[in-house]
Amino acid sequence: MSDVNTASPALPASRNLHRFANPGRFLRLSGRILPPVALIGLALTVAGLVWGLFFSPADWQQHDAVRIMYVHVPAAWLASFGYASLAIASIASLVWRHPLADLAAVEIGPVGAAFTALCLATGSLWGKPMWGAWWVWDARMTSVLVLFFLYLGHIALVRAFDDQQRGYRAGAILALVGVVNLPIIKYSVDWWNTLHQPASITLTGAPTMAPSMLWPLLLVAVGGMFGFAALVTARTRAAVMERRIRALTLAQVRAQA
Amino acid sequence: MTRKNRRLMLVGGVVLGLGTATVLLFQAFRSTGELFVVPSKIAANAPKGDRAFRLGGMVEAGSLQHLQEGTKPAVEFRVSDGIASVEVKFVGILPDLFREGQGVVTLGKLRPDGTFAAQEVLAKHDENYMPGDMADELKRTGWKPENGAPPAAALWNAAKVGG
Numbered sequence: 001m002s003d004v005n006t007a008s009p010a011l012p013a014s015r016n017l018h019r020f021a022n023p024g025r026f027l028r029l030s031g032r033i034l035p036p037v038a039l040i041g042l043a044l045t046v047a048g049l050v051w052g053l054f055f056s057p058a059d060w061q062q063h064d065a066v067r068i069m070y071v072h073v074p075a076a077w078l079a080s081f082g083y084a085s086l087a088i089a090s091i092a093s094l095v096w097r098h099p100l101a102d103l104a105a106v107e108i109g110p111v112g113a114a115f116t117a118l119c120l121a122t123g124s125l126w127g128k129p130m131w132g133a134w135w136v137w138d139a140r141m142t143s144v145l146v147l148f149f150l151y152l153g154h155i156a157l158v159r160a161f162d163d164q165q166r167g168y169r170a171g172a173i174l175a176l177v178g179v180v181n182l183p184i185i186k187y188s189v190d191w192w193n194t195l196h197q198p199a200s201i202t203l204t205g206a207p208t209m210a211p212s213m214l215w216p217l218l219l220v221a222v223g224g225m226f227g228f229a230a231l232v233t234a235r236t237r238a239a240v241m242e243r244r245i246r247a248l249t250l251a252q253v254r255a256q257a
Numbered sequence: 258m259t260r261k262n263r264r265l266m267l268v269g270g271v272v273l274g275l276g277t278a279t280v281l282l283f284q285a286f287r288s289t290g291e292l293f294v295v296p297s298k299i300a301a302n303a304p305k306g307d308r309a310f311r312l313g314g315m316v317e318a319g320s321l322q323h324l325q326e327g328t329k330p331a332v333e334f335r336v337s338d339g340i341a342s343v344e345v346k347f348v349g350i351l352p353d354l355f356r357e358g359q360g361v362v363t364l365g366k367l368r369p370d371g372t373f374a375a376q377e378v379l380a381k382h383d384e385n386y387m388p389g390d391m392a393d394e395l396k397r398t399g400w401k402p403e404n405g406a407p408p409a410a411a412l413w414n415a416a417k418v419g420g
Contacts, residue, residue, distance in 0.1 A: 060392030061354060061402075062382070069386070095264045132352030132379045136362075138292040176272055180279045191283070192290040193313060195362055200384040206411045209386040 023240045026100055030233050038230035044223025052216035059213075066213070068126040074221040075119035078228050079147060080182055082112030085232075086154070087179045090172035100236070102168040103243075105175065106158050107235035111228060113151035120148060131195055139188035140196035143181060150178040293362045295338035303367065312345070312373050313362040313381075314338040318403040321357050336361060336373070343367075347375040354380035358403035385410065 052070030059066035086108045092101035123141070124134045135141065158171035189198045201207045207214055283290065293313030294302045303310050313336070320335035320342075331348040334357075345363055355361065360381030365374045383406050387395075391413055392402075400407055407413075 057388030057390070060387050060389045061356075063389075066386060091265075091268060094268050095261055130352065130354050130380065130382055132355075132377075136292065136379065139290050176268065177275060179272065180276050184279070184283075188290075192287075192292065193295070194292050195379060195381060197382050197384045200386060206409065208384045208410045210388050210391060210410065210413065212388060213386050 023100060023244075027237060027240055030237055034230060034233050034237070037226050037233065041223050041226030041230050044219050045227055046223075048216045048219030048223055052213075052220060056213050056216050057210070062130060065126065065129055068122050069213075070217055070220050072119060072122040072126060073217060074224040075115050075122060076144070077221055078224050079112060079116040079119050079144070080185060081225065082108055082115060082228060083147060083150070083175075083178070083182060086112060086175045090175040093168055093172045094176070100240075103239045104232065104236050105168070105171060107239055108232050109151055109155040109158070111231050111235070113148065113155060115228070116144065116148040116151055120144060133195070136195045138194035138196055139192040140185070140194050143185045143188050146181055147178075147185060150174070150181060296336060296343045297338050297340035299343070299367070307366060309364060309366050309376070311362050311364050312336055312343060312375075313360070314342070315360050315405070316355070316357050317342055318357045318401075336363065344372040345375050346372055347378050349378070351378055352380040354382060356402065358401075358405055387413070
């Protein structure tokens with residue numbers, strides 16, 4: 001990696017130099033924080049899952065089926081959190097034309113889509129034995145499905161143009177249009193009557209969950225946040241290095257020609 | 258104003274405009290977002306004629322009767338929203354969470370005699386999560402699940418001390 005860093009000033013003077021100045025600092029900085037962030041995320045997630053799946057008490061009426069919550073709820077939070085970070089990256093891309101924001105947006109998409117898919121799949125597996133249905137078109141489930149399609153649309157759109165810059169622009173606009181879906185997901189269970197229950201953990205009130213179930217849930221959720229950040233950082237680093245390799249190869253070919 | 262500020266204003270304005278449009282849209286089509294109709298709103302909100310719809314509410318305490326229709330299990334119970342209640346008949350297997358005092362969402366048709374013939378019964382779960390021994394403790398100190406949700410979680414430890 002340090003080879004690549006020292007190699008960049010040798011590039012022919014062009015606008016590319018300016019473009020890579022910032023990503024160079026990003027690579028050094030992210031290279032230092034990535035291992036601890038990934039380790040903390042892994043440790044918290046594993047600790048929370050072991051606690052939740054094996055040691056926390058069963059629910060009085062759901063019994064052991066309640067343990068799906070320790071995967072489903074953090075996945076749902078990360079799905080929304082990931083989309084919010086995609087929207088922030090999109091603003092940075094549209095307003096400040098930040099090249100790193102473009103790369104981050106491209107890399108957030110698949111990670112967010114994966115957590116949304118996990119949320120939908122575990123929700124379905126939980127709904128069948130408890131509610132009696134794999135799926136119901138209520139406001140909560142429908143809005144989360146829309147979130148999944150927004151992620152898929154973004155993934156497809158940013159890769160659909162021959163000119164990468166146009167893809168980034170189109171993707172950022174789609175991501176910002178879709179941001180209206182986030183409050184709809186959050187408040188769907190309050191605005192409409194739904195099969196899905198309202199939130200157990202809110203900013204304004206005490207949680208309606210026993211502490212012995214709340215703590216492992218929060219551990220997995222916080223661990224998941226670190227994990228999400230680590231995944232996106234690692235993917236963005238790979239994208240920066242990929243670009244750099246492409247630019248260097250191009251420069252080499254030009255020099256030989 | 259710099260170009261960056263102009264772009265920021267533009268992005269902010271578009272997001273704000275889209276948000277307002279969405280809010281207005283959902284206000285106009287409010288009832289289409291609802292999954293079910295509650296008993297007291299059937300006259301106002303249920304589809305007219307012989308169309309199936311979802312009826313939702315709480316299974317009234319003391320109203321559940323287990324019957325037999327041929328070889329199949331059948332049940333009769335009243336679904337209530339605290340204001341009105343409707344008699345529901347269902348032939349089939351109920352979800353695990355079904356009990357008196359639990360929220361349910363049933364799909365079916367209203368018969369001319371005012372009873373609801375359900376072809377599907379789904380059980381709702383509320384936002385309370387509680388270990389088994391805490392539920393036993395609350396039941397010992399007078400909480401009856403068939404009468405509704407348990408006391409607020411913040412009071413559970415007090416119940417344990419009091420019991």
